[in-house]
Amino acid sequence: MSALSLYALFTGRKPPSVKYKYYRKYFIIYAASMSSFAVHTVFICFFYVINIPILSVINVFSVSVWALALRENYYGRHSNAIFLACAEISIHAVLATAYLGWSSGFQFYLWPAACLATINPRLGVRLSSAIGFGCIVLFILLKTVVDDGLYNFDFRKYADFFYVFNGIIAGISLIFGICSIRVINERQEEKLTDLATKDELTNLFNRRYINSYLSEYEPDADLENRPYCIVLGDLDYFKKVNDTLGHYAGDDVLIDVSRYLKQRFRSSDVVCRWGGEEFLFLLKDTSLRQAHDLVEKICRDIPDNIHVCSSQRIRITMSFGIAASTGVSQHEQLIKVADENLYQAKKQGRNCVVSSEITG
Ligand SMILES: Nc1nc2c(ncn2[C@@H]2O[C@H](COP(=O)(O)OP(=O)(O)OP(=O)(O)O)[C@@H](O)[C@H]2O)c(=O)[nH]1
Known part of the structure; x- marks a missing residue:
């Protein structure tokens, strides 16, 4: 010894x-x-x-x-x-x-x-x-x-x-x-x-967690008539970041974006990595109007707050789709609508927010 x-x-x-x-x-x-x-x-x-x-x-x-x-x-x-x-x-x-x-x-x-x-x-x-x-x-x-x-x-x-x-x-x-x-x-x-x-890379909640969370949260919120919104956000042209700077730099961007998004929502909201470069947010006690205004502001601020360390100018932007509950919707249905709205946002040229309400 x-x-x-x-x-x-x-x-x-x-x-x-x-x-x-x-x-x-x-x-x-x-x-x-x-x-x-x-x-x-x-x-x-x-x-x-x-x-x-x-x-x-x-x-x-x-x-x-x-x-x-x-x-x-x-x-x-x-x-x-x-x-x-x-x-x-x-x-x-x-x-x-x-x-x-x-x-x-x-x-x-x-x-x-x-x-x-x-x-x-x-x-x-x-x-x-x-x-x-x-x-x-x-x-x-x-x-x-x-x-x-x-x-x-x-x-x-x-x-x-x-x-x-x-x-x-x-x-x-x-x-x-x-x-x-x-x-x-x-x-x-x-x-x-x-x-x-939790998601290993970003330390945000993962898809399994949010799915089980929503199935418990949704009936309570509906019963108490509390409005909430589901937001899906997706990084624009993220493949280009990976292709230009490499996968590790892409990972760093995902980590920075996750950190930024987490700090922009209230601690009572749930932020999760839905998969790949896609994120899902549950905004509790929030109307569609409030959610839209907040997400639009975040969407505007992202390019100024997420910087990629590279000599090449790469601007990070995100597109968002929002769906609001009206008391009778299933969360799977809400996610589907948020996804369709996200698709519309991509179609409209990206770096924007599209929202819609579900009724009965
Ligand atoms: N670095 C890194 N890249 C990832 C991860 N998960 C998914 N990706 C990449 O994200 C990219 C997603 O590409 P696309 O689905 O074509 O989407 P996009 O390039 O963002 O284009 P749009 O969504 O249409 O704006 C792919 O290159 C994936 O490899 C990850 O954990 N780390």
């Missing part, structure tokens, strides 16, 4: 062997292992000083296991590290309680150990829950079999402190562990939702 790796191992900096997406997991295991490593090192000295050398030896074992867990975590083998942590916590809890008695409070660590065993993805659900239950059985056995402990003469005066200290630390570890799992799960869920509902 190089000096740099050792530095990373003892400072918690992300080692090259750990992927960015696992850094949070790495750091949580790192922090837990490092603090346990430190606590058990103190225990080695403490039990040596109060003349219980057997417990010093047990803590040497604990320190070694935590060092191993740190190493496994460092090399990205997080499940191995969790497995080692779980084994150390339960073995230490059993030995220390058996030796010092229930009043030492070391048995409380069996609860976080049970949780760790249950969440370890390396173990199957059956095995991990069996280990979890095993920890609970051990907890009960320790109370019934070795309540007083095999040796607690010199330790008795520290027992109260250790009972409270171990109870608090075991409780904190449990809550910290569960919170960490919750945060990791929530992040993963957010990521999955993003993957399913």
